[in-house]
Amino acid sequence: MTVWVVDWPMTGDDDGPRTLKTVTTAARVIDAVRAHDEIGASALAEYLDISKSTAHIHLTTLEQNGFLVQTDSGYRLAFKFTVLGEYVRNRSPLYRYGKPEVDDLAEETNQYTHIVTEENGTGINLYQVKGDTSIEGEYQTEKIQRRDHLHYTAAGKAILAALPRERVEEIVDNHGLPAQTANTITDRETLFDELDRVRERGFAYNDEEEIDGFRAIGAPIRDTDDRVRGSLSISGPTSIMQGERYRETLPERVTRSANVIEVNINMNSQS
Amino acid sequence: MTVWVVDWPMTGDDDGPRTLKTVTTAARVIDAVRAHDEIGASALAEYLDISKSTAHIHLTTLEQNGFLVQTDSGYRLAFKFTVLGEYVRNRSPLYRYGKPEVDDLAEETNQYTHIVTEENGTGINLYQVKGDTSIEGEYQTEKIQRRDHLHYTAAGKAILAALPRERVEEIVDNHGLPAQTANTITDRETLFDELDRVRERGFAYNDEEEIDGFRAIGAPIRDTDDRVRGSLSISGPTSIMQGERYRETLPERVTRSANVIEVNINMNSQS
DNA sequence: TTCCACTGTTCGGCATATGCGAACGTGATC
DNA sequence: GATCACGTTCGCATATGCCGAACAGTGGAA
Structure with a gap:
């Protein structure tokens, strides 16, 4: 049985390297x-x-x-955390070049759109915009304040699928696969099968795996070296995420935006 | 001659209280x-x-x-700083209730609008929206990543005017009155005179005191106890900040928005 | 290739800064 | 006015942070 840390992984005082x-x-x-x-x-x-x-x-x-x-x-x-945090965010090319694209995408699709990156095996919500038809209330504003497990979001699965297998193993070791809904993938092998499918498709689905009644589509954003920098995703209630829109239109649209971000990052690439 | 710290005031190791x-x-x-x-x-x-x-x-x-x-x-x-910083920001009622009002104000006036609070004698830019007619470029995105002196911005002067005089003295002692432009107030007594006028008017001007060619108008946002929580301000090039708009229309509009924020904060007041 | 210069990393010893408990000060509550 | 709970201060013993030196790994230059 693995144990996972809820908030910040590895709060020091290990037997590992000497720490203060x-x-x-x-x-x-x-x-x-x-x-x-x-x-x-x-x-x-x-x-x-x-x-x-x-x-x-x-x-x-x-x-x-x-x-x-x-x-x-x-x-x-x-x-001070806000000031430093804003500095860190703006330092990230993923945010700088992703933001305008997220804005466009949200306006065009009227859905909740966000950009995610990975740190220490958890997802960081770098930026998000709620479209008019998306969920109301506290949910959105809260999401950026916390880290999420990667295995139950479309953005997270898009990232995991682009990471080397041993890294994913490590992440699962550290954080486990806790369930959020009945659809959450909680089995290791099932997850790897799913990640295979994500790689084939080029984007990831989240079919009520994080929140009942909500689906999402996520596409990875890669380096010139093919390393993932993060992912772009779009989500909404199943009522408007279904049929061809869910299977074709939105995935294409999200993937296109992700590609635009990739290009912009890599054009102005340093670091 | 007083000395002021540029980045973070008081980096510890004083002779004062015992610290680690x-x-x-x-x-x-x-x-x-x-x-x-x-x-x-x-x-x-x-x-x-x-x-x-x-x-x-x-x-x-x-x-x-x-x-x-x-x-x-x-x-x-x-x-981690981004996540914590976003938590801190959202924790602040000034941000939560100020954001929608800033959005409205920016859209209506098409000008650069922001909300500022004070911490350790410097201004923290909590939120900002650039209207269509405002300055372009890196300026806006960078502003939220740093702290500003309070004496050369409209938002800052609105806050200073609402603080007890001894607190202002303390702030000036710690941070000084460095000049940004030829119009920046660098003299202590001149500053206090200006703050008197701000109190009379109910709002503050910044007439090219921070950046040449730019003016701003700032109004304080207060507690039920009359303590300042921060301020709301609007800025833009002198070409569109002049005449009656600068003297009457915008000040009234900014003050009204500030009042709306005050009411919303105090209605849902705890902490 | 070999060498060199530069990083990052580890180690043990000493001085000292840290963490503790107990005492003090202060303000609220009954 | 007494009691409680909290923040604050103090000295002391020891754990621990800091240093210097040595070791390891890397990349470039000749």
Whole structure:
């Protein structure tokens, strides 16, 4: 039975390479603050099983360095993360050249469109636009704030299919194949069979594997060296994702956009 | 002569409260990686004046904890920052309730519109939309990736005017009043006079104080307790920011949107 | 090819910075 | 006004972070 980490893979303190215990603790503090939205020294000490004074000095140190801000009732993550995060996002050619294409695609199809990349075996939602006919509510805005498993999204499967098999094995080892719906692929061999089909087709389907009643189509975006940089995907309720539109029209459209992004990235290619 | 820190205020290691030296070093590593986009152990060691082995263990520790990723030619900031940053942004009521209003305002006026908040005495660009008639190019996308001084933007001055005087003094002490253009206010008393006028009017002007040829109008967004949460502002070339539009129409429109945001925040007010 | 110069990586020892517990200060709540 | 819970400070013992030196791997130059 494999065990998978829910939030951030490998929170340090392994037996592997030498690491700095204090820094790892600081990272745990950041994750704890994130998990609680807002937290004080005492609660943090209990949560992380460290002394109150240690919790306190970690909080104040992180505050001094701009990672946390103190409010009336505790500490929370500072906007420094937003600024740094926006820098990281804009640094990525996938985002820079993908964004305009996502905008076009969303407007044209009126569906929820997003661009995804992979880091440490999980999917990062780099950009997304909801078309008019797509789902409403909190779902979309929340999605970009978290990492997703790759095996139950169209974007994720498009990426997995483009990775070398041993890398996929490693990812499955680390993160497992948790089910989201009854359709989620939870078996290793079934997943590899599916990835074969994705490679044949050139794009991936997600047929109610993440959310009941929702389908998606994802196409990979590759390097000149054929390494995946990420993927482009489009999703919506099954009611509008069916028939020829689902089998032909949308896949072609998504693949075309993915190709445009590839070309743009590779034209302006450095790094 | 006061000295101001350009990037992140107070990079720890003060004589003030006890802080963790190792964590502060890790923070310096993060800033260094950010400054270089990508960096290796040797270069980092030289840049931060630490030993190569220390640089190495810091890099690997931060990588283990998901803050850095290793590439062919060094380490760079990971998308973890993007995910955390997006969480922080969405956590902010100012962003959640401000975004739709910014979208409306930008579409209606066709100008560059943004929402700003303050942290550690600098302005954070939470959200921005460029209208059709606004400036083109890299400027807009870059702005959200950095912090700005508050004294030379309309949004910033709107915030400063709503802060208690001692807080403004403190901010000026820490960050100074560097000039951006010939119009930038660089004198302390002139600034306070200007802030008085902003308070009288209820909104702030930026008359080519940040960029030559560009004006802006900013209005504060307040709490129920009258504490500033941030501000809303609109900017554009002087050619379309003049006459009655500049003196009356736009200020009224911006102030109205700011009020709408205030109401929405305070209606759903917690935290 | 061989050499060199440059990285990244590992190791052990010493100094010290870290984490703890206990004590203190402070503000709320009953 | 007493009690509680929290944030904060203090000294101390020891774990641990930092260093220098040595080792390994890589790429280029001759």
